[in-house]
Every structure is written in structure tokens, then in C-alpha cells.
Amino acid sequence: MTTTDFIKTEKFEDNIDNYGWNDNTCECCGKPMKVKKYYVNTIDGPFVVEPHITDEEMRANGTQSQGIFYIGPECIKKYDKEFRGIVK
Ligand SMILES: [Zn+2]
Numbered sequence: 001m002t003t004t005d006f007i008k009t010e011k012f013e014d015n016i017d018n019y020g021w022n023d024n025t026c027e028c029c030g031k032p033m034k035v036k037k038y039y040v041n042t043i044d045g046p047f048v049v050e051p052h053i054t055d056e057e058m059r060a061n062g063t064q065s066q067g068i069f070y071i072g073p074e075c076i077k078k079y080d081k082e083f084r085g086i087v088k
Contacts, residue, residue: 003049006042007078007079028078036070036087040084045063068085
């Protein structure tokens with residue numbers, strides 16, 4: 001199971017203050033998303049794991065799921081391809 005740091009930009013809190021937070025907020029930069037197409041799969045930390053990692057695999061590695069975080073199309077590029085989840 002490969003992990004990488006969860007990325008939150010310095011502007012996140014400012015953007016939440018400006019735009020508010022809802023189901024359509026990019027969890028990386030705090031801005032509203034125009035398209036809700038990408039996500040990252042997270043575990044305790046939070047850290048990001050590859051999208052196909054299951055809850056069972058997380059538990060087998062001594063950690064647990066923190067769920068799916070939706071990320072805007074620009075911000076998802078901050079992650080290596082292997083970590084980019086695409087909504088089906
Ligand atoms: Zn963003």
C-alpha cells in the first residue's frame with residue numbers, strides 16, 4: 001500500500017471563509033468545484049492511498065479509511081497519477 005501526504009493549500013481556510021463549505025467544495029483549495037470528477041482515497045493521518053485500496057486492505061495495514069475527498073480538476077494534478085481517483 002503506497003501512501004502520499006494529503007495536500008491542503010495555504011488558501012484553503014480563506015477560500016472556505018469566502019465561498020463557504022458544502023458538498024461541492026474542493027478539499028484541497030477550498031474553492032467550489034466546476035466539475036466533481038476527481039477524488040482521493042484517504043486513511044488516518046490523513047494520508048492518501050491509491051483509489052483501489054479497500055477498507056480491508058487498510059485494516060490489514062493497521063490503519064483505517066477516512067473516506068473519499070473530492071478534489072477539483074486543477075488541484076488533482078498535484079497528486080501523482082496513481083493517486084487520482086476518477087468518479088465513474
Ligand atoms: Zn482545488
